[in-house]
Amino acid sequence: MKLYHCADARSLRALWALEELGVDHELVVMPFPPRARYPGYLSINPLGTVPTLVDGDVTLTESSGICHYLAEMNAPTPLRIAPGEADYGDYINWLFRSDATLTFPQTIVLRYTRLEPPERRLPQAVEDYSIWYLSRLRAVETALEDREFLCGGRFTMADIAVHYALFLGETLGLHERYKPRSRDYLERLKERPAFQRARARQAAGQEA
Incomplete structure (x- = not known):
């Protein structure tokens, strides 16, 4: 199994x-x-996006989908909520929501604050999509009102997928506008040993 990754990009989920x-x-x-700075990457992933996970003959390029795939392929694991468990629907919904609803508006903020040259940056779009993202965090804030994790009474792939969106918001400076439960969730999960190992591995890979 091989994971193609960029530091702190959505591939951090995987x-x-x-x-x-x-x-x-x-x-x-x-x-x-x-796609521009790693020779041959477009032959692996024609979209040029990250992540790409290659597992034998299987290639996946969606970060939350990779989380789901890994949970299914390594079942049984407490990181997976199985069909038939009470929170299975919530689990699937959080996995899809993590990227389609939460990370998507952040990509607009990232593009028009950092990736475009100064003359092409759009402060109004940045603020509009920042508000869009922050308003959708109400779902996270509500879910954590009476629990430590999003669903199933335990830490799951849904937490990995959603927490990354909050972590990306931190790198974009949006965390200063988080509400208390979202802020606490962000900080608590950053203390997990596996999260810290993942970031240590990416740092070592950058230095190699």
């Missing part, structure tokens, strides 16, 4: 999941954007 599961894998840490 790397963290691999570390939580203890699955042996090869990690390739690439400069960003890999």
Whole structure:
């Protein structure tokens, strides 16, 4: 199994999941954007996005989908909520929501604050999509009102997928506008040993 990763990009979801599961894998840490700065990457992933997970004949490129795949392929694991468990629907919903609802508006903020040259940056779009993202965090804030994790009464792949969105918000400076439960959730999960191992591995890969 091989994971193509850029530091602190959405591929961190997949790397963290691999570390939580203890699955042996090869990690390739690439400069960003890999489509332009990592020779041959477009032949692996024609979209040029990260992550890419290669597992034998299987290639996956969606970060939350990779979390789901890894949980299914390594079942039974407490990181997975199985069909038939009470919170299975919530679990699937959080996995999809993590990227489609939470990370998507952040990509607009990232693009128009950091990736575009100064003359093409759009402060109004940045603020509009920041508000969009922060308003959707109400679902996280509500879910954590009476529990430590999002669903199932335990830490799962849903937490990995959603927590990354909060972590990305921190790198974009949006965390200063988080409400208390979201802020606490962000900090608590950053203390997990597997999260810290994932970030240590990416740092070592950047130095290699």
